[in-house]
Amino acid sequence: MKNWKKFYWLLIVLIAAILLLFITFDKNIYFISSGKAVLSKDGHLMSLFISKDDQYVMPFSFYKDYPEKFKECVLIKEDKRFYYHPGFDPISIIRAFIGNISGQKRSGASTITMQLARMRSLRKRTYFNKMKEIFEAILIELTNSKKQILKAYLDQAPYGMNIRGVGTAANLFFLKDIDELSWAEYATLAVLPNNPSYVNFVVQRDRLRIKRDELLKKLLDEKMISLPIYKLSIAEKIPEFKKNIPFYAPHLCMSLKDKRSSYVIHTTIDMDIQKQLETITKEELRALKKHGINNLSVIVIKNSSREIIGYIGNPLFFDLPNDSMVDGVRASRSTGSILKPFLYALAIDEGMILPESILFDIPTFYGPYSPENFDGTFQGVVRVKDALIRSLNVPAVRLLQSYSVNAFYYFLKQAGMTTLFRDADDYGLSLIIGGAEGNLREISEMFCSLANGGEFTRSKILFDEKSYPKKSLISNGASTLILDCLKDLSRPGIDRIYAQLGYSNQISWKTGTSYGAKDAWAVGSDGEYTVGVWSGNFNGDSSPDLTGSRASAPVLFRIFALFKEKENGFKDKDHSKEFSEIVLCEKTGYRAGPGCEKTITSKRPADAKLLKSCPYHVRLPYNKEKNEIVCSSCWQGFDYNLKSFLYFPPEIQPYLSENYKKDLIPKHNPLCPEIDHKKSIRINYPTDKAVLSLVKDEKIAIRISTNQKNTKYFLYFNSILLDKSIGQEVFYITPKKGKNIISVINEKGDTDKVIFFVR
Ligand SMILES: [Zn+2]
Ligand SMILES: [Zn+2]
Structure with missing residues (x-):
């Protein structure tokens, strides 16, 4: 009776101890912190940032689960009875024990769960530590599901160097994601965690190969793979195990990493386009460097979704003497002529002009300020369309004067420019010829909005980013008219080469060059995509070749050529509903009035204010023979007729x-x-x-x-x-x-x- 009582107490103490252990046991089975990954739209790894404990490890939330085939492959290698044992495998332990006594080295006594327990703290391989592992493994099994345990093991498995997790190894060693691997690659990744040092030494690769092939043989024996696949698999080479850490769009990825708290950052980048952009821009920048131009940036936006699908902050990220770490897509730079299309579009909506209308291009003085054209000449009278595509400064400044600096400034802010840090009055008329600064992203967004019929909104870079509210700031018709003007290829500084590219008149594009040739812009849209290119020098150096048409436009056209292949040609929308007919004075391009003799029929945006009538024509009595104006006091009978003249x-x-x-x-x-x-x-x-x-x-x-x-x-x-x-x-x-x-x-x-x- 007394003995029974003793036993009773002992049992209670034991149960209490186990319960206490169980309650206080930290059931967390992640022992390293997660890395941060930036992904392309289709889920490919663009950048992997090292974890707090200096490990390259894919975010644990990235893989919901691993492919069944791969999991089976790992279990056959490490832990055949994983789904049936309570954390330790008695059969394996007895086998290993007998093996040790008889002097044969046998491994494999550690289950997946025990290996996971071992990751918690690195201990020497002693019998006591093994007992501790077994005990911890049991507790892990009691507090986590089999699925969680296997995933935690695969998430954190060591792969040599400072690489952790099978997904990380797949991406860094094979440049593929885990579900894209071959059986031989699966087998390699299943073998490595127990021998991670193999990746460090070339001489170990033969031993790794033997282990891999042993596993492949097991897979064959278990009928998981067929004989032909087995033969193909053992013929596959072992990779060189370089740490191929992807680093696409580095400026973008680094800024997202710093701004976003989540470990998996899913962007809208099109990996295919991004890779091609990185190749093209590296080549182009190397060529530009010969002309003293050391920085280049590119952005590509999909017009329909407003998603940023390509992003080059600087193609040569490690070109440190040239400030290559500066993100040129976000840098504020002088806008040159790049904002002109918006002013012309707004003036169309105000009924001030149409593309056919004339503007004066003559020496003009605004107090001490007198704008000049890029080439220093004056055209006298120039049509709006020509003034725009030839990017003449004087007509643009005169138009801004008539339109109102304040109204244009307000438009730019509404349209999304966040870089205007001065008042409208401070900028004055120089606002239209580069007096203000802008960044490539916002300016390209504005072109994208123009290509979306004047519906202005921001672009998106995150996959789950909500659409921003749209503001209709320019009419559909005015947007279309301006984009049509900008399809013209006959402009100065453009070599014949562009016309030969085979897609003339399909891209609406505008260049801009800042004062003193320090910034070269080229922004365009082909209907489907908007591409923005900026080139220049962050240190402020200028170059005679640093003009929009010479430095940036060739890059723009090379990028559009990519889409031509991708989209199989450009699409033209039906714009007929956006316009109504208007009769214009042929000579001046304003609405024909009583003084205008010759007229033409054209189209105007249906939503725009009615175009002002021709202010320059008057009909006067004219004696043709004498080439004189006459009046009622001096005409002789009917020696005159009424004729239109220009004031x-x-x-x-x-x-x-x-x-x-x-x-x-x-x-x-x-x-x-x-x-x-x-x-x-x-x-x-x-x-x-x-x-x-x-x-x-x-x-x-x-x-x-x-x-x-x-x-x-x-x-x-x-x-x-x-x-x-x-x-x-x-x-x-x-x-x-x-x-x-x-x-x-x-x-x-x-x-x-x-x-x-x-x-
Ligand atoms: Zn007229
Ligand atoms: Zn007279």
Whole structure:
């Protein structure tokens, strides 16, 4: 009875001890921390970042499970009765024990669970430690499922160097994911965790091969593989075990790694495109370096989904003397002419212009500021389309002046530019010719939005990123008109080579070069994709070859050639519903008015404001024989007919082509009794070459005198039509610092011009 009581107490203590152990046992079976992986859209490994404990290990959450075939392969090698034992395998232990006593070396007594227990802390292989492992293995089995145990083992299995986990080994040794491996590769990965040092030494590879082939033989015996597969498998070479750590789109991956907390970062990158981009841009940058251009960046966005599918921050990541670690896709750089298409599109929606409309390209003064074209020449009169594709600065600046700097600035912010850190007034008119900075991602996003019919929104880089709200900032029709203009290949600096590439007129593209040739942009869309290219030097060096068309456009076209293969040609959308018909003055490209003689029918965006009517034409009685204007006071019977003439400001005349010159108003009949042979119109104030001292924004009065009280006249201030008037003689203007021009022309064709200066 007493003995029974003793036994009873002993049992209680024992159960309590086991319970205590069980309760306090840390059931966590992960003993290293997870690495961070960045994946392409289709799940391929783009970058693997080392874990906190300096291991290359795929994130544990990356593999939900491993392929059944591979798991069986591992179990046949390591632990045949894994699914049936309680953590240790008595049969194996007895066999190993007998083996040890009889002097034969036999391994395999450790189950998968025991090997997992051993990963917790590295211990010497003694009988006592083996007992501890068995005990821990039992506790692991009690607290985790078989599936969890096997996965934890495969997630953390050692592969030599500092590589852990079968998925990591598959990616780094074989450059494949685990489900893409051959049987020979499976067998290699099953053998290695017990002999991880094999990967370090070339001499060990023969021994590894023997072990692998032994396992393959077992697989054959177990009928897991057929004889032909067995023969093929043993013929496969053992790889060289280089640590091939993938590092695609390094700038992108590093920034995502730092920003995202999750271990698996799934992007929208198209691995196929990304690999080709990395090859192309490396080649292109090496060529650019010969011209003193050391940095190149590329982004590719899929138009329909707004997903970023290709990203090159800098193709030569380790070109450290040239700031190669700077991510050129996100760097703020001077925008050059790259924003011009948006201004032209907005002006179309405002009814200010159409692609056919004329703009003045003449010396223009905004106080001390006088924009110049890239080549230093002036065209006089230029069509909107030509001004855009030739990227003329003067017409763009003049258009911005009419459109409003503030409104354009507001548009740029709405459209997604986050790089405008100054006020609109600070930028002023230079906003349209590179005064502001932008980054490649945002500018390419804006082109992508233009290609999406003017629906502006951000691009996406993460696979599960929600779409951003869309803002309709430009009409579908205006977007289409501008993109059509930008398909033209006849522009300066473009060699014949592009026309020979076989996809002329299918890509809408624009280049930009910043002041002093420091940044070269080329951005374009083929309907399916938007590609943005920037080249330059982060150290600020310029190069005569650093222009959008010479440095960046060739890269742009090479990239579009990739899609041509991929997409099998470009698609053209049906745009017919976006437009309505409009009759234009042929000569000026504005809506035909009563003064316009020749007209053409064109299209305008259905949603745009009605285009302004032609302000330049007037019909006057004209004596063709004498080439004179006549009036009721001087015509003789019917010696005249009504003919259209152009009112242009006098200062434009030196730049006019014959085509326009012949339509200017001829002189009035000198025998006309009405005509005063003195000047019929004069600017009295300011006087010519006057220097005025004014405070900022001070207004001054322009005083006109005319002896033709009933004659209409046109007053231009800095070549912008101020007013058409009859009779009025005083106008108020706000001149800017520096040079200002006032000019006037009346229906008689008389003109006067005054240049004055403000300090
Ligand atoms: Zn007209
Ligand atoms: Zn007359």
